[in-house]
Amino acid sequence: MLRACGPATWFMTFSADDMGWDDLALVLSRQGIQDPVAQQAYLDSLTHQDRIQLLLKDQVGAGRHFMHRWQAFLRLLSAESGRPVGKITDYFWKFEFQKRGSPHIHMLLWVDGAPDMQDPSDRMRAPEWLDRYVSTCIPDPSDTLEGQRLHALASTVQQHRHTSPCFPDGDDSRCRFKYPRPPSPDTHLRSGIDYGLRHPLSQSQPDSVQLPISRAMLQAYFSVHNSIYVLLGL
DSSP states (O other): OHHHHOSOSEEEEEEOOTTTOHHHHHHHHTOOOOOHHHHHHHHHHOOHHHHHHHHHHTHHHHHHHHHHHHHHHHHHHHOTTTOBTBOEEEEEEEEEEOTTSOEEEEEEEEETTOOOTTSHHHHHHHHHHHHTTOOOOOOOSSSOHHHHHHHHHHHHHSOOOOOGGGOTTSOTTOOTTOOSOOOOSSOEEOSSOOTTTOOSEEOOOOTTOOOOHHHHHHHHHHOSEEEEEEOTTO
16 A cells, blocks of 8 residues: 555554443443433442453453444544544554453554645645644643543543653663653654654644644544554655
């Protein structure tokens, strides 16, 4: 596909929030509870270990549930209305399982109208184009119920924390990925990339700013951790 289509526009990863999907817990429990109040009472009674056991007892069911969500998500990405990452012309995705057994997706997307990084004028417009689709902020929870929901989602599934692989030498003061990093007020292209930092583009919005609707749609619809990297032939 790379030979036929050229460099992909986006590289995206999606990890299942299988411990947080209440509808999955209800399906795997086989309780047959129809009343919404009773459903919520049952969900509130589940401990972390209970949810783990539900997943372990029916791994096929959990995998099928993930695929149903994924197919619905693909329809959202390719729908004529919205187009949260642009008009998709081609795509490729790979389905795999992480070490803990949960489904995981890697995806390449080709988008119509993406900047051609070999064209100097396109390079100039690339940051503005990227800002239509990607940001790095937590939605403001104070305005609306939707804002509160998106704030909770982003805070739960879109934030990382240090773990032992961050400190392979046992020095807890120096993360090998160089986090935390200073925020950038705008998106920019970097040349001479330090591959210890890895990311050629960066952008963060001021505090208490809503995510652009495109990224908010992605989080609200799939409710998982997702990472979006721009390729554009860099």
